[in-house]
Amino acid sequence: MKMPTVNTLAFGNLKTRKKQYALMIVGIILAMVFSSGSMFLTSSISKGIKDITYQQNGYQNEIFFGMTDDTLKDGIESLDITDYADGENLGFLFSEDETAGTSVAKMSEEANEMYYTRVIEGRYPENAGEIALEEDAAVRMKLKAAVGDKITLNLKIQSGNEYLTETVKKTYTLTGIIGNRRNYIARSTVNSPLLPAAFVSEKETVEAGGKAQRITFVKYSAAFLKNDTCYDKLYNFYKSHSFLDMGAHMRYVEILFPYAMGTHDLSTSNKTAAILSVMLMLVSCVGIVNAFNANLLERKKQIGFLRALGTTRQQIIKIYGREALILSLICTPVSLIISFFGTKLLVKIIGGDMMFFPDWKMLIIGAAFSIICVMTAALIPLLRATKIAPMQAVRNIDMTRRMKNRKINSQKEFSMPKLLSKRNMTFSKGRTAAVSIILVVCILISGAGFAAAEYIKNDTFERKGDYQIYLGDSYFYSYTNLKKAEREMGVSPNSVNDILCSPYVRSISGHECRRAVVSIDRASDYLKLADSGNYISSSFVGGHNDYCDFTKENYLDILEQLRLEDLQNVRSGDPSVQYDDNYGKNTAKDDYRKAFNLEGEFAEASIN
Amino acid sequence: MKILECRNLTKEYLSGDGVIKAIDDISLSFEQGEFVAITGPSGSGKSTLLHNLSSLENPTGGEIFYNGESLKKYNDNQLSILRRRRFGFVFQSYNLVQELTGYENILLPVMLDKKKPDEEYINKIIEVLNIGDRLSHLPSALSGGQQQRIAIARAIANKPSILFADEPTGNLDGKTGREVLSLLKYVSHEFGITLIMVTHDLSVAEQADRILTLEDGKIVRDTKAEAESK
Ligand SMILES: Nc1ncnc2c1ncn2[C@@H]1O[C@H](COP(=O)(O)OP(=O)(O)O)[C@@H](O)[C@H]1O
Ligand SMILES: [Mg+2]
Numbered sequence: 001m002k003m004p005t006v007n008t009l010a011f012g013n014l015k016t017r018k019k020q021y022a023l024m025i026v027g028i029i030l031a032m033v034f035s036s037g038s039m040f041l042t043s044s045i046s047k048g049i050k051d052i053t054y055q056q057n058g059y060q061n062e063i064f065f066g067m068t069d070d071t072l073k074d075g076i077e078s079l080d081i082t083d084y085a086d087g088e089n090l091g092f093l094f095s096e097d098e099t100a101g102t103s104v105a106k107m108s109e110e111a112n113e114m115y116y117t118r119v120i121e122g123r124y125p126e127n128a129g130e131i132a133l134e135e136d137a138a139v140r141m142k143l144k145a146a147v148g149d150k151i152t153l154n155l156k157i158q159s160g161n162e163y164l165t166e167t168v169k170k171t172y173t174l175t176g177i178i179g180n181r182r183n184y185i186a187r188s189t190v191n192s193p194l195l196p197a198a199f200v201s202e203k204e205t206v207e208a209g210g211k212a213q214r215i216t217f218v219k220y221s222a223a224f225l226k227n228d229t230c231y232d233k234l235y236n237f238y239k240s241h242s243f244l245d246m247g248a249h250m251r252y253v254e255i256l257f258p259y260a261m262g263t264h265d266l267s268t269s270n271k272t273a274a275i276l277s278v279m280l281m282l283v284s285c286v287g288i289v290n291a292f293n294a295n296l297l298e299r300k301k302q303i304g305f306l307r308a309l310g311t312t313r314q315q316i317i318k319i320y321g322r323e324a325l326i327l328s329l330i331c332t333p334v335s336l337i338i339s340f341f342g343t344k345l346l347v348k349i350i351g352g353d354m355m356f357f358p359d360w361k362m363l364i365i366g367a368a369f370s371i372i373c374v375m376t377a378a379l380i381p382l383l384r385a386t387k388i389a390p391m392q393a394v395r396n397i398d399m400t401r402r403m404k405n406r407k408i409n410s411q412k413e414f415s416m417p418k419l420l421s422k423r424n425m426t427f428s429k430g431r432t433a434a435v436s437i438i439l440v441v442c443i444l445i446s447g448a449g450f451a452a453a454e455y456i457k458n459d460t461f462e463r464k465g466d467y468q469i470y471l472g473d474s475y476f477y478s479y480t481n482l483k484k485a486e487r488e489m490g491v492s493p494n495s496v497n498d499i500l501c502s503p504y505v506r507s508i509s510g511h512e513c514r515r516a517v518v519s520i521d522r523a524s525d526y527l528k529l530a531d532s533g534n535y536i537s538s539s540f541v542g543g544h545n546d547y548c549d550f551t552k553e554n555y556l557d558i559l560e561q562l563r564l565e566d567l568q569n570v571r572s573g574d575p576s577v578q579y580d581d582n583y584g585k586n587t588a589k590d591d592y593r594k595a596f597n598l599e600g601e602f603a604e605a606s607i608n
Numbered sequence: 609m610k611i612l613e614c615r616n617l618t619k620e621y622l623s624g625d626g627v628i629k630a631i632d633d634i635s636l637s638f639e640q641g642e643f644v645a646i647t648g649p650s651g652s653g654k655s656t657l658l659h660n661l662s663s664l665e666n667p668t669g670g671e672i673f674y675n676g677e678s679l680k681k682y683n684d685n686q687l688s689i690l691r692r693r694r695f696g697f698v699f700q701s702y703n704l705v706q707e708l709t710g711y712e713n714i715l716l717p718v719m720l721d722k723k724k725p726d727e728e729y730i731n732k733i734i735e736v737l738n739i740g741d742r743l744s745h746l747p748s749a750l751s752g753g754q755q756q757r758i759a760i761a762r763a764i765a766n767k768p769s770i771l772f773a774d775e776p777t778g779n780l781d782g783k784t785g786r787e788v789l790s791l792l793k794y795v796s797h798e799f800g801i802t803l804i805m806v807t808h809d810l811s812v813a814e815q816a817d818r819i820l821t822l823e824d825g826k827i828v829r830d831t832k833a834e835a836e837s838k
Contacts, residue, residue, distance in 0.1 A: 004712035012707030178675075305703045308664050309762075310692020311720050312685050391664035468734050 006315075020298075026333055028374060031287030032335035034340065037427040040343035056181055060217035063257060064243065065089065065194045066161045067216040071241045079237055080224035085110035088212035091155040092163060093198050095141040104155070105196030105215060106204050114217040117183065117199065122147035122176030125201040130171035136180040137197035154432035156208035161164050164210055172200070177305045288370075289377040300385040301401075307390035316386050317379065324378035328371040333541040358483065430471075609771035611675060612661060613637040616711050618669035619825075626640055630656040633670070643796065643803045645813035654806040655774050657822065661804070662695050662772045663687045692717045696763030696801070697790070699775040702755040704747040705792060707746030710758045711743035717766045727766070730763055733761045736798070737791060753784035757791065760767070764795055773805040777812065789815070 067075075075081050087107040094101025107117065117124070125132050131151070138145070145151045156163040178199065206212045224230050236241075303316055311319075325340045340363075384545070609802060618739045619631040630653045638644060644652050659665040663679055672679045682690065696705075714734075718725045721806065730827055734740050737757045747755050756776060773792060777785030789812055796803040805816070813819045821829035 003715055003725065004708055008708065008712060009705070012705070012712075150838065302705070305705070306702075308691065309717055309720065310688050310690075310695075312688040314685075315720060366742055389665045390667075391659040395659075395665075 006318050006322055007057075008321045010326060025327065027290070028288050028327065029335045029338070031284040031367075032331055032370045033339045034287065034365070035284035035383050036336055036370065037094055037339035037343050039366050040339055040363075041346065043407045044343065044347055055179060056267075058181060058217065059219065060085075060114045061219045061220045064216040064218060066213050067241075068214075072216060074241070075218065075237060079230075079233060080221045081218050082221045083114070083219040085114045085217045087111040087115070087196070087215040087217070088157050088206075089194060090200065091158045091198060091207065091210065092158075092193065093141075093153045095143065098154075100140040100142075101154075101156075101193070102134075102140070102197035104131070104198040104200060104202050106202055106212075107196075107215075108202070111215070111217050112199075114219070116179075117181075119176045120177040120179045122174070124178075125175050125204075127197060127201055128203045128205075129172060130175045130201055132176035132178050132425065133174065134178045134180050134197035138177065147174055147176060149174050150209075155207065158213050159209070160170055161209045168207060173389065212480045232401075265484065273384055274578055285373045285377070288373050296381055299382060301381060301394050303385045304392075304394035306392045307386065308394075313383075313386045317383065320382050321375065321379060324375045325371075327378070328374035331374065332367050332370045332467055336363060357514075455516070583586045609640050610637045610673075611640045612804075613673040613676075614667075614670060615660060615673075616670035616680075617657075617660060617667050619653070619665065620668040628707065629825050631660060631667070634825075634827055635670075636820070636827070636830075638770075638802055638804060641800055641802055643793065643815075643817045644805070644820060645816035645818070646804065646806045646820045646822060647808055647810065648814045648828075650808065652720040652822040654808075654822055656773050656825075658774050658806050661771075662697065663666075663691060664697075666719065673730070677741040689721075692720050693766055694769050695767035696766070696771040698756070698759050698763050698771065698776045700778040702752070702759045702779075704755055704759060704762070706747055709744050709746055710739065710750065710754075713758055714743075714748065714761045716762060716766050717772050720830060721766060723766075729767065730765060733764060733795070736795060737761050751784075752780050752790060754782075756788050758779060760788070760795065764799060764801060767799065768801060770802040770804060773803065775806055775808070777807070778808070785809075 034506065037224070057297070064071075064075075072084070076084075086107055087105045089103045090103050091100055091104055093104045112124075120135070133141075133143070143152070151174050152169055154167050156167055157169045158164075179199075181197075194215075220230070228584065256514055299320070303320075306316060306319070343527055614634065615635045617631055617634045617636075618629065621628045621630055632653075634657065646657060656665070660667045661677060663672070663682075668743050674694065679687065679690075691697075704710075705716065708716065715725055715731065736741070737760060738759050739761060740755050742750055742758070747758070750758065754780075760776075763773075771792070777788055777791060780788060792803065793815065794803070795801070805812075807813055819829070820827055820831075820834040
């Protein structure tokens, strides 16, 4: 027969008290799942935000159209460009409605990488005559084609920064669908038809008589973007190379965020996520401690006996440490797996643009934390038990247990045990209170966590719908003419039906809108950067207003240019536009529309 | 030769009402190889005395000497080692480790000492106690008598010099109790172990070399002292 070892004791404990340990393990796993799950969730949210931002906008900070080698050289010198990649616009494609078309580009591999050209169906074009379209573009052009189909489109041939006057018909094979970007970028800055949403292979060449327009995707150094002087430098650069007049550059979030999107910044949500995770982990640590305390008395008694037999303190630590280690080694992987898939599922259920991004660093931290947590939770109370003389521990436990089973106010009892049991009761009362407090805190924190998650999600994801379609004039510079702004435009019930026919559209919701363009004479920093020079566009859509320097004068300007006679009747305003008090604040969009006698529609659609 | 001695031993338990003197100024000594029975009514402090003598509890006052050496100088580690090498314990409620088989329980003190078991000696114990066919069972599968015999085997597995027994037959029926008792007597005699046993069964006590009677934490009768004074 074999000699027992420390392992025999540790494993023996696990083996013979299966039920107790099963309960304990379930408790520990629950606590761990709670903590690592929340970590996964928060890391998914924060990583998701970043990745989605890149997915929707590309990695570049800015896109220039029609750059020359000299301009680029100057840019590299004066703007601290860290990376750039090239593509070429070959022309402008459209089906029936010219305004719903898109530039078609041939991209270098690096450019596609920077632009985050992501094939979501089919493949990227490899041969001449093949084309891939952004989902968005396919819908906008009302193409009812699937991958593999031939499509015939009108092509305005690129001629440098212009187009040739004649339009040709071109037939392509649709090889793939690309994830949307154009609309996201267009929404986060100023819309431009130059931004390509159609891609052809590198074998494609510009049509006879034309000349490709260079697209340059540019990344600036982080230090450059952080520095406030970057706006002046950029402005000077645009001006000296006449990008302002041409409206031929597009910016990406990092420049835009502080201006167009308020003060939101990615690192804040990361920090929130980290703090949240730590808090949740601490809470679940309490859960683990509690799970261990479930059979604390039994263990304390066992320790008493083992000590009576001459087990030293170190040996006790060894035996129970091994047991705790085994427990944590069982619980940790199980709970990590559960929370991994659980979070994945949860993210799927929450849906939207949220994506599951398990952070492996977080995973390792979570695992280490869980193991440490289990070990401490298991060992601290037991270590304390070893401090009491061995038999005293056993007797105390026996005594309190006996007293619990008897009526406390029996006269025959010794007063000591009575008191002892009383003390025990107040002790357990204290613990009950502590546990309830912890539970409440737990609920509060997780509530706050979900609220924060919701906030982070809303703040970044909901800002941009899945999809957005403007029918009618959708280019910024076509709005610079107020005559155009007065023209009727929008989505008719018929066109809604049309859009719904497209295989990519799940539903359409939206409201009527009107874009107005206002001329102002005092440009803000942000406006200085706008393509339009001194024009701003204010889109009265769903509370979106990207421009804050909207003064009373601007407002009056609009009235004048729209030839509205009765100023008194105009009680209007977009909620997000700062109007003078006299003219009413935060009045409904409808009032605005009525007052301005504006018509036109705006549609928002969700993509499957 | 005095193997164990206590001088002015006092043990007090704190309670809200005040202090309970479970042992009240007891001075005693035990000879090597002696069989001593401690009797007295329930609550008189028998167990407390046994626990304090064997370093399972810390006395409030007084001093204990093992082989003439004061245990006051011993730290917790040294006391643990003393217990597992020199003392054996048999309790009323057996106190076997439920997770270990009979054999593993017997070897537990040896394992704690990181020694190689003396196979011959262990086999002899097993033979004397007649538990050879019960060794691979967990305690829960054993009868009370069998468990107590395993406990006795465990208590003497390390060849202790003193065996402390606290009502070892208290949980057993009359016949099994008598069997266990004679085994205890036999093994302690056979292996030259001092046996200090708490019992409130007078017929058991009468078999001892010496009977101590406790009341309210005080020795009210000591047959050895009586014999000496005669
Ligand atoms: N752990 C303890 N805490 C407080 N009082 C105790 C404890 N153990 C024993 N006592 C008290 O000490 C006295 C003696 O107990 P004990 O030695 O167990 O008596 P006996 O073994 O003779 O029945 C009793 O009054 C008992 O209530
Ligand atoms: Mg007793």
